[in-house]
Amino acid sequence: MSDASKSEPIRPTINDVNRPFWDACARGELRLQRCRSCGHLRYPAAIVCPECLSAETEWQAVSGRGKVFSFIVFQRAYHPAWEGRVPYNVALIELDEGPILLSNVIDVDNARLTVGLDVRIAFERLDEALSIPVFVPAAS
Numbered sequence: 001m002s003d004a005s006k007s008e009p010i011r012p013t014i015n016d017v018n019r020p021f022w023d024a025c026a027r028g029e030l031r032l033q034r035c036r037s038c039g040h041l042r043y044p045a046a047i048v049c050p051e052c053l054s055a056e057t058e059w060q061a062v063s064g065r066g067k068v069f070s071f072i073v074f075q076r077a078y079h080p081a082w083e084g085r086v087p088y089n090v091a092l093i094e095l096d097e098g099p100i101l102l103s104n105v106i107d108v109d110n111a112r113l114t115v116g117l118d119v120r121i122a123f124e125r126l127d128e129a130l131s132i133p134v135f136v137p138a139a140s
């Protein structure tokens with residue numbers, strides 16, 4: 001495996017259903033789908049609402065604030081893109097609005113990462129078209 005492939009980031013699959021999410025991230029905004037029929041706010045993006053099966057949806061800006069619901073710290077890289085980041089955490093973030101996102105908490109020592117930690121959204125820019133949502137401690 002070449003050194004170039006080791007540094008290549010993992011890129012999400014962007015399609016017609018989730019494109020508004022990724023477009024908003026590129027602008028530094030966190031937007032989630034809200035069902036126009038029942039009001040259910042959801043993540044990940046889906047063609048129909050898991051609550052009422054309506055296909056009517058809109059994209060709503062959310063605060064990007066929440067708490068660490070759960071996390072794990074990886075001590076080895078399971079993909080070459082993460083080799084330079086070991087150890088790294090993968091966290092479930094429960095947003096104040098309810099949905100749970102899978103992400104990383106950055107700018108915190110993994111030993112100090114705790115369930116219930118208040119966090120806020122940040123974005124890791126991979127290139128001009130793609131920013132990945134990550135979280136930082138709300139106090140920072």
